[in-house]
Amino acid sequence: MHTDTIKYAIIGCGTAARFHTSAILKTQGAELVGFYDRHKEVTQAFAKEYGVPAYESLDKLLSCKNVDVVSICTPSGGRLPIALAAAQQGKHILAEKPLEVTVERAERTIAGCHRQGVILGCVFQYRFYNDVRRVKELIDAGSLGKIVLAEAQVKWYRPKAYYENSSWRGTWALDGGGVLMNQAIHTIDLMQWFVGPVRDVKSHVGTLFHSIETEDTAVAALEFEAGTVGTISASTAAYPGLRALLSVHGTKGSAILAGERLIYLSIDDPTLKPVSQFGRVDQSSSGGMDPADIADWGHVQVIGDMTEAVRKQRKPAVTGEEALKSIKLIQSIYQAAK
Numbered sequence: 001m002h003t004d005t006i007k008y009a010i011i012g013c014g015t016a017a018r019f020h021t022s023a024i025l026k027t028q029g030a031e032l033v034g035f036y037d038r039h040k041e042v043t044q045a046f047a048k049e050y051g052v053p054a055y056e057s058l059d060k061l062l063s064c065k066n067v068d069v070v071s072i073c074t075p076s077g078g079r080l081p082i083a084l085a086a087a088q089q090g091k092h093i094l095a096e097k098p099l100e101v102t103v104e105r106a107e108r109t110i111a112g113c114h115r116q117g118v119i120l121g122c123v124f125q126y127r128f129y130n131d132v133r134r135v136k137e138l139i140d141a142g143s144l145g146k147i148v149l150a151e152a153q154v155k156w157y158r159p160k161a162y163y164e165n166s167s168w169r170g171t172w173a174l175d176g177g178g179v180l181m182n183q184a185i186h187t188i189d190l191m192q193w194f195v196g197p198v199r200d201v202k203s204h205v206g207t208l209f210h211s212i213e214t215e216d217t218a219v220a221a222l223e224f225e226a227g228t229v230g231t232i233s234a235s236t237a238a239y240p241g242l243r244a245l246l247s248v249h250g251t252k253g254s255a256i257l258a259g260e261r262l263i264y265l266s267i268d269d270p271t272l273k274p275v276s277q278f279g280r281v282d283q284s285s286s287g288g289m290d291p292a293d294i295a296d297w298g299h300v301q302v303i304g305d306m307t308e309a310v311r312k313q314r315k316p317a318v319t320g321e322e323a324l325k326s327i328k329l330i331q332s333i334y335q336a337a338k
């Protein structure tokens with residue numbers, strides 16, 4: 001068992017890197033030991049701000065004995081080569097979501113980590129929230145009865161500048177898709193975690209507002225293996241951007257999450273207190289309008305879990321295999337829309 005402090009270096013210094021940085025700094029037993037971004041001035045700015053070393057190349061960072069885990073916060077479609085090189089050097093890997101942009105690339109990432117015997121975790125921070133876990137437990141315990149209907153609604157808004165000022169967002173090569181692969185993936189991950197896997201998919205996708213290669217708006221009708229039917233509606237052009245909603249309806253009860261909060265729960269069981277707080281839906285936060293408008297609490301849980309996984313040499317809460325499931329589902333939605 002690893003008893004020392006687990007040392008993290010961050011690769012790719014943008015929006016996500018800030019959440020990783022603050023989470024590592026808040027986690028007991030974790031230490032931030034460096035940054036690397038392919039733009040030298042960006043690496044140096046992060047290093048100066050947080051008072052930790054700037055690595056001048058990926059090779060130098062990966063060959064450094066002082067690094068146990070690399071947090072890969074680069075654009076989604078560039079993680080595979082970095083992960084393979086890191087695994088080769090025996091570094092454990094914490095990858096941002098999605099793990100990679102295609103099933104094939106994600107599977108190669110997973111295989112590379114298995115080959116080198118390093119731990120691979122992926123950031124799906126919403127799985128850690130108490131209300132989300134409560135819904136998962138209620139479903140698994142059968143408290144909602146047979147789940148007949150699941151609905152994911154991600155009606156978000158991104159201003160045009162969000163894509164125009166970024167060369168990778170909204171591209172197939174680096175974003176792997178549009179609203180489904182980048183934004184709605186958190187809610188889709190929870191939906192498939194609750195009631196997956198999916199047996200059949202029908203869908204329509206469109207690029208209705210933004211000037212991007214990939215979709216900014218999508219709908220899908222799903223049939224799950226357990227018989228549950230479901231829908232996904234998602235957009236980054238739905239002004240002003242509401243909280244993501246995930247509703248699960250069963251023969252004995254219904255639960256609705258707005259972002260990470262349980263806003264409705266009603267179960268045919270007098271011992272369970274119902275919840276009804278629909279007012280929370282209107283609050284435009286939780287990433288609905290601004291991608292940086294999310295709390296770092298989820299990332300703190302992810303770093304805490306990864307740190308313990310490395311120490312105890314156990315699997316993290318969200319393994320590469322778990323992270324693959326949402327990519328598979330989203331790719332099947334794209335396939336069905338063709």
Ligand SMILES: NC(=O)c1ccc[n+]([C@@H]2O[C@H](COP(=O)([O-])OP(=O)(O)OC[C@H]3O[C@@H](n4cnc5c(N)ncnc54)[C@H](O)[C@@H]3O)[C@@H](O)[C@H]2O)c1
Pocket residue numbers: 011012013014015016017036037038039042073074075076077078096097098123125166182291294
């Ligand atoms: N979990 C979440 O809620 C969450 C939130 C935001 C972003 N993300 C994910 O994090 C990833 C990054 O998104 P972002 O919004 O931070 O992007 P960003 O554009 O703000 O930052 C990416 C950084 O990576 C750097 N970079 C690009 N290629 C590189 C390479 N090969 N080596 C080193 N550095 C490289 C860029 O220079 C840039 O500074 C995406 O996969 C995104 O889906 C997740």
